[in-house]
Amino acid sequence: MKVTIDNIEHEVNGKPTILELASKVGVEIPHFCYHPGLSISGNCRMCLVEAGTPKMGPNGVELDADGKPVIMWGPKPTTSCSTPVSEGMVVKTGKTSKVIEDAQKGVLEFILINHPLDCPICDQAGECPLQENTFKFGPEGSRFEFEKNHKPKRVELGPNVMFDAERCINCTRCVRFSDEVAKAPQLTVIQRGDHNYIATFPGIELDNPYAMNVIDICPVGALTSKHFRFKSRVWEMSETDTICTGCANGCNVKMWVKNNEILRQTPRENQAVNQWWMCDEGRLGFKSLNENRVSGPRFKGSELSWEAASSQLADSLKSVQASELAVVVSPFATLEDNYASIKFFKKLGVKTFVRYQHVKGQDDHLLIKADKTPNQAALDLLEGIAGKFTTGEKLAAAIESGSIKGLVVIEENPFGNGLSDSLKSKLSILVSFSTNWDETAKLADLVIPAASVAETIGTFINAKGIIQKVRPAKVLKLQNRSLMRETGLSRWDKHAWKYDKWAQPTHVTDAKPTWEVLESAASAVGVEVSFKSPEQIFSKAASEIAVLKDVTYEKIGTAGVQLTSSAKTEAVLS
Amino acid sequence: MISLAGYEKVILPDIPNLNQIAVYEKHGGYEGLKKAVSLSQDDVINEVKKSGLRGRGGAGFPTGLKWSFMPKGDKVRYLACNGDEGEPGTFKDRQIFEFNPHLFIEGTLIACYAMGIKTAYVYIRGEYVKWINILQASLDEAYAKGYVGQNILGKGFNTDIVIHRGAGAYICGEESSLMNSLEGKRPYPRIKPPFPAQVGLWGQPTTINNIETLANAAVILRKGADWYSKIGAEKHPGPVLYGISGHVNKPGVYEGPTGMSLKELIYDVAGGIKNGKKLKAVIPGGSSTPILTPESVEKATMDADGLRAVGTSMGTAGIIVMDEDTDLVEALHILSKFYHHESCGQCTPCREGTGWLEKIVGKFAAGTATQQDYDLLLKICANMEGRTVCALADAAAWPVRNTITRFKEEFEARMIENKNKAGWDYSMKAVSGV
Structure with a gap:
């Protein structure tokens, strides 16, 4: 089907409305009440266009002297949001029609007569369609x-x-x-x-x-x-x-x-x-x-430098047998942080990896899911590398019985999710990589501040198996170049100077991505790992997990990638 | 020359107690229905088409054609009978409800038979309490006699008629608003297409007819299309109820053929202008139709073509007569106030334009308007006409446009000199600084 808008012919598939077609081919038709996710109301009258269809004679379409179809124009302007296109339709927007240009001016003048203009x-x-359309299409003043x-x-x-x-x-x-x-x-x-x-x-x-x-x-x-x-x-x-x-x-x-x-x-x-x-x-x-963030590493209540924190982490890990150490991974953390943690502690000889579930209520008709965690599906994939995850109940029993003496928590909160505070005394070390001051961070011996989803790059796999990426909206005190690459911050925000509000401690968190801290402690612990950037970690993980084989950061982009099949069954170790 | 002489009244005949079913039956009542059910559905529609009946609600659409738009098949479909009658100057349906309700019921049943409709809704304006009661009593009689309900006249044809009271909004007389109102929704007019014959009440095919139109349908079936099409104007035939109000000696509803001269209606039928005064203006078909000057009134005949020739339309045939003492500026101000009050507010041009028009006409009434206000009125009208979902914006703009142009001197007399010599257009910011 061929449809002409403003003298340009377009090939059309399906039966879109004039407005849908126009937005697809890049012709701007201003509108207010139309929204692609809602029913058509047609009340704002801003999207008026002139539309005509070829005149049908006894021998099909009638042609004029130039051999072009004779167009029957509608008696009055029509709302493009509610009018479907048809074969041979000709449309004039405000660009080519004085009537429409005046109609748009008229509608905007009408809207503004009782609008407070505040x-x-x-x-x-700044993000107001009325403001923008008035500047683009409106009258220069009001006669009201x-x-x-x-x-x-x-x-x-x-x-x-x-x-x-x-x-x-x-x-x-x-x-x-x-x-x-x-x-x-x-x-x-x-x-x-x-x-x-x-x-x-x-x-x-x-x-x-x-x-x-x-x-x-x-x-x-x-x-x-x-x-x-x-x-x-x-x-x-x-x-x-x-x-x-x-x-x-x-x-x-x-x-x-x-x-x-x-x-x-x-x-x-x-x-x-x-x-x-x-x-x-x-x-x-x-x-x-924004609030209640862990900022700066701490050991038994006192602040540490990052160097001291790394060596303290190494000392703590070495103070217990690897077989007596349990690591709590997190469905709230990125796939990269979980992968790095599992790789690191696997190499250290840790056998017990713990995962918590956070299910509340039921899925609703639209978006809300009962599973309150963003990344259980990634943990499903990583189970192939970590070995079967232990549940929170079994962890509690193991600590109670004394078979687990050290606990490392990666961006999780076991003490806020059923693990009794009294068990803390049975642990000789408790290390917590925490974003916020939750129950676990408050109890921990060593607290490593972790970058939150608003400050790091990493991937999450949702309930439908779509892998998506978080990007840093905020910056950390110690900036990491591999994170800066994807930040959406303006130059103004990225490079503030000392008098800017955000340079004050209340606005900037002293934290690092978990993988970066683990890599800094690796040599002291005697583990050989190389974590350089989220992208590098992801490509390592992708090489080990079958469903991620062809997935790259570039492909994930801002829209995500649907993984080919159910994550659990396809998880294969290299 | 079509005249009242020799005309036999069929819609509102002079028969006492015609609202009682026994009296109605004695005078040929329900004969049209009996005739209809003996014909096929298509034949009934063709009979109505042949009669040339055009809708009496204002738009004048050919009724038979409208009926033929209903799709064939088993799909549930509805008839909505429009008795909202909100147009200022219109009070004819009320007379049918009071004096000949069975004629309307019969016409409704014929329409239902012709279109295979099992439920008809009668939407009556809520203020008509007395007439709702009369109609309900007549309907109960018709149910008792087996004309309405199950197996009508033993022909296996079932139709129920339900009366629905409106809640007092002018816009509910617009057919798609009426449907939304019947559905219990806010009565915003719907976008067309889809037309009601495809997607109407509750999404089903629906026909909406005016009360007087349906009463005419009963007459057509009783007397035959040939008889009917010979009454009145050739292209707009049939009996019509003229509602004459204003400065006449005998205001009221008068039945006559279409095509009568407006002059005869005012001076003979309605007894002439009160106190022997001169005529100043006439609105021929309810307040939305363009106003006529005395010169046009001389020439006008009350049918579609005759009124188009003088630049107005038939509307509801509600004739509003104004004598020489009428202040047309104030009259227009009242009309503008009405449309401002009754705009449903769905579409921008009507919602904002009706209020603006009223305010500027108010300036004329207060004697503070200038030439630029006069020009602005015409520009606002141009921005409203044909730019909205329904015709209310046009109905509000036309009286303004036509009154200020056809009676320009009245408005000029109220103007003051404009201090803003530079002229006033978009390039000027508003004087008040808003």
């Missing part, structure tokens, strides 16, 4: 000279979402999202005409687990996050494409950082994983990446 104090400014309508401001729709009815342009994206995607019909439009605005039904709050997506899809600053309001201008943050590690779904996100502090997370489109959405719990999960 962009300077609006959180949406009356008082604007007043509507409720600062309405708490729910625990996380704040609403400003004056900014609302009634596109109903949020209403449709609640109904169709979240399956929680909590929102509706009330009143009529230009007094219209969004409200929750009486006695109901906007508190579904996906409620905060309405903030992202709101094309203006009417719906804002209570956690992010007035924290930062959009353009002052740097954004990093990474993934959420709140559960086994691995939703794609952007982390927004200012002064080396994560201020918000927003979903990033990935049709195979999370479409356009993410859950509120995951979205707000970044707080543990």
